[in-house]
Amino acid sequence: MTMDASPSPASRPQTMAEKILSRRGNAAVYAGDLAVVEVDQVMVVDSIAQSFIERMERDLGAEPKYPERVSIVIDHVAPASTVSVAQAQKEAREYAARTGVRLFDVGRGICHQVLMEEGLARPGWIVLGSDSHSTTYGAVAAFGTGMGATDIALAAASGKTWLKVPQSVKVTLRGELRPGVSAKDAALEMIRVLGADGATYQSVEIHAGERFTRGERMTLANLCVEAGAKAGLVVPGGEILTDYGYDVPEWVYPDPGARYVREIEIDLGALAPRMSVPSEVDNVHDVAELRGLKVDQVFIGTCTNGRIEDLREAAGVLRGRRVAAGTRLLVIPASSRVMEEAMEDGTLLTLQRAGAVLGTPGCGPCMGRHQGVLAPGEVCVSTSNRNFIGRMGDKDARIYLASPAVAAATAVAGQIALPEDLAAYSPSA
Numbered sequence: 001m002t003m004d005a006s007p008s009p010a011s012r013p014q015t016m017a018e019k020i021l022s023r024r025g026n027a028a029v030y031a032g033d034l035a036v037v038e039v040d041q042v043m044v045v046d047s048i049a050q051s052f053i054e055r056m057e058r059d060l061g062a063e064p065k066y067p068e069r070v071s072i073v074i075d076h077v078a079p080a081s082t083v084s085v086a087q088a089q090k091e092a093r094e095y096a097a098r099t100g101v102r103l104f105d106v107g108r109g110i111c112h113q114v115l116m117e118e119g120l121a122r123p124g125w126i127v128l129g130s131d132s133h134s135t136t137y138g139a140v141a142a143f144g145t146g147m148g149a150t151d152i153a154l155a156a157a158s159g160k161t162w163l164k165v166p167q168s169v170k171v172t173l174r175g176e177l178r179p180g181v182s183a184k185d186a187a188l189e190m191i192r193v194l195g196a197d198g199a200t201y202q203s204v205e206i207h208a209g210e211r212f213t214r215g216e217r218m219t220l221a222n223l224c225v226e227a228g229a230k231a232g233l234v235v236p237g238g239e240i241l242t243d244y245g246y247d248v249p250e251w252v253y254p255d256p257g258a259r260y261v262r263e264i265e266i267d268l269g270a271l272a273p274r275m276s277v278p279s280e281v282d283n284v285h286d287v288a289e290l291r292g293l294k295v296d297q298v299f300i301g302t303c304t305n306g307r308i309e310d311l312r313e314a315a316g317v318l319r320g321r322r323v324a325a326g327t328r329l330l331v332i333p334a335s336s337r338v339m340e341e342a343m344e345d346g347t348l349l350t351l352q353r354a355g356a357v358l359g360t361p362g363c364g365p366c367m368g369r370h371q372g373v374l375a376p377g378e379v380c381v382s383t384s385n386r387n388f389i390g391r392m393g394d395k396d397a398r399i400y401l402a403s404p405a406v407a408a409a410t411a412v413a414g415q416i417a418l419p420e421d422l423a424a425y426s427p428s429a
């Protein structure tokens with residue numbers, strides 16, 4: 001279903017981004033060059049589908065060049081919340097039926113999670129999404145990036161895109177996380193160090209050796225866009241791709257001597273659970289400093305932390321305990337597969353018994369469109385990736401970003417808390 005992605009021979013060492021964008025048949029490219037590249041997969045989300053279809057049919061008068069390389073995912077407001085949303089989704093379904101592009105309908109899950117599960121992002125691929133968190137595909141060494149409806153339509157119509165090859169920032173993660181500290185904490189710390197605009201139009205190349213599972217790598221790559229990054233590429237390591245079924249081609253690894261604009265090191269062993277406080281993602285503090293703040297809603301889910309391991313981590317904290325009176329806990333699995341796994345192993349039952357409200361796989365209230373938006377003055381602890389003003393509802397609501405374990409502990413305590421604070425709340429094992 002795709003072309004030979006291996007790169008043209010290069011005359012000097014290349015970063016991962018430079019390698020992936022040096023498609024065979026083109027000249028080898030380096031940061032600053034313009035590259036015209038074949039695109040392996042184009043992803044369109046529900047919120048953008050209508051303008052995508054308009055660009056394709058009205059402006060370009062074009063059909064998708066390779067329908068099998070285009071996927072539409074109905075995930076952001078799913079099931080539909082209003083008649084106009086329902087109408088837009090109906091048009092997206094009709095478009096998919098008419099053109100033969102893939103459609104993942106209501107309930108299948110969040111675009112990034114679904115594409116990964118379906119093997120529509122693979123090592124060395126170039127994946128364009130109409131969604132900023134398309135950097136997530138870097139978890140499996142795919143160059144994933146977000147673009148607007150026009151660029152996405154041009155890519156679908158021509159099978160190609162053009163982009164300036166980004167400079168790369170090298171982020172090296174050393175040491176080992178302490179118990180109770182997760183990849184989310186490492187990702188938040190990375191954004192703090194990079195800064196909210198610190199990697200604008202750059203590729204964040206994450207060197208973590210054999211650390212981190214594929215899901216954890218998704219969390220790291222997902223957050224990269226919060227530093228403005230064009231892509232977030234995690235250098236493959238360990239066993240991450242063996243259960244995924246795709247080989248990592250040798251050529252994908254960055255060359256020793258490749259040029260980076262900035263190099264950063266983070267000592268994982270020095271990290272405590274972290275939290276991003278309103279209203280900037282890079283405003284990151286230790287959870288311990290924030291303990292005790294009363295919380296109205298806790299949201300566990302999203303493309304950042306709605307995977308099975310995240311739900312299990314939350315269930316581990318909530319088992320035998322109850323969500324505090326006066327606090328709501330909303331749990332939304334990232335995909336139908338995650339939901340099935342969480343049903344099979346009892347994770348959902350544990351969460352439900354603890355008092356969680358379970359939602360349909362999808363984005364949920366992450367961007368404030370439905371299913372749990374916040375009232376003025378409310379405080380939410382969320383496992384998502386953005387805490388901007390008004391992001392989840394009213395502009396006077398406040399959002400704190402954290403790991404699933406911290407979110408779960410907070411739900412039990414009714415105030416910002418760490419799992420270790422819950423001794424007083426544990427009735428049974």
Ligand SMILES: CC(C)[C@H](C(=O)O)[C@@H](O)C(=O)O
Pocket residue numbers: 045047048076130131132133146367
């Ligand atoms: C709706 C979509 C275009 C948007 C994005 O680009 O990221 C959303 O997913 C978000 O997280 O804000």
Ligand code: SF4
Pocket residue numbers: 076110111131133302303304362363366367384385
């Ligand atoms: S879960 Fe949130 S961040 Fe992820 S794609 Fe959906 S709205 Fe965007």
